[in-house]
Amino acid sequence: MRIRxxxxxxxxxxxxxxxxxxxxxxxxxxxxxxLAATLSSGDRADADKVRDAGRKPAEVVTFLxxxxxxxxxxxxxxxxxxxxxxSVAVGEKGKVYAQNGAFVLKMREGANKNDNKELHRMTKAxxxxxxxxxxxxxxxxxxxxxxxxDDRAAYxxxxxxxGNTDRFVLKSRKP
Numbered sequence: 001m002r003i004r005x006x007x008x009x010x011x012x013x014x015x016x017x018x019x020x021x022x023x024x025x026x027x028x029x030x031x032x033x034x035l036a037a038t039l040s041s042g043d044r045a046d047a048d049k050v051r052d053a054g055r056k057p058a059e060v061v062t063f064l065x066x067x068x069x070x071x072x073x074x075x076x077x078x079x080x081x082x083x084x085x086x087s088v089a090v091g092e093k094g095k096v097y098a099q100n101g102a103f104v105l106k107m108r109e110g111a112n113k114n115d116n117k118e119l120h121r122m123t124k125a126x127x128x129x130x131x132x133x134x135x136x137x138x139x140x141x142x143x144x145x146x147x148x149x150d151d152r153a154a155y156x157x158x159x160x161x162x163g164n165t166d167r168f169v170l171k172s173r174k175p
Contacts, residue, residue, distance in 0.1 A: 032062040038088055048081055054163030057085040059144040064171055071095040121152055124168045131172050142169030 036058035040049060052058075066072055068091040074083045077098035086096045128138060145167035154161045 032058040035062060035089060039085065042088065044084060048084065051081065051163060055081070056144050057082065060142065060169055061085060061089045063140070063142040063144065063169060066090065069093045071097075073097040073099060075099050076101070121156070124170075127168070127170060131170060136172040136174050138170055138172050140171040142171070145169055 036052075039052060039058060066086060066089045068089070070090045071094060072086050072090060074080075074086055074096060077083045077100050080098060083096055083098040087094075090096060124141075131138065147164060147166040150161075150164065150166035152166060156162065156165050
């Protein structure tokens, strides 16, 4: 029996959902350079700073309009990489809620033995359909994580591929 997980699909939609729960834009909105400087000079772990090159957190957060004083949620926070980035972006007056479902906290027997290529390679069309089927509309598409050299054939966690996959960012809103 093949065990399927929605973790990959849900994680792909994470950035979309972050844009839905914001409230008061102020400081970093539109200023990715200022946020990037703050992220690189802070007390963040060196490993997270290295990951910034592929994840481009300042560009993503700025694109989504996350700024000082906002309240946001990090769905499927996992190890908290984006939770920390969002905390810097919203500042002392903002709030970040980090959420992890049981499927994130407990490995499922047999999951690592399956070909999970489909689960880790959600297409933009699939994400758009999921978001619009849930009653949201796409208001912008970010290109900052696109990688035209990724032919989508390699396992996303393979050495050299992790953090370098062709990804997309969707900003949506509930009409």
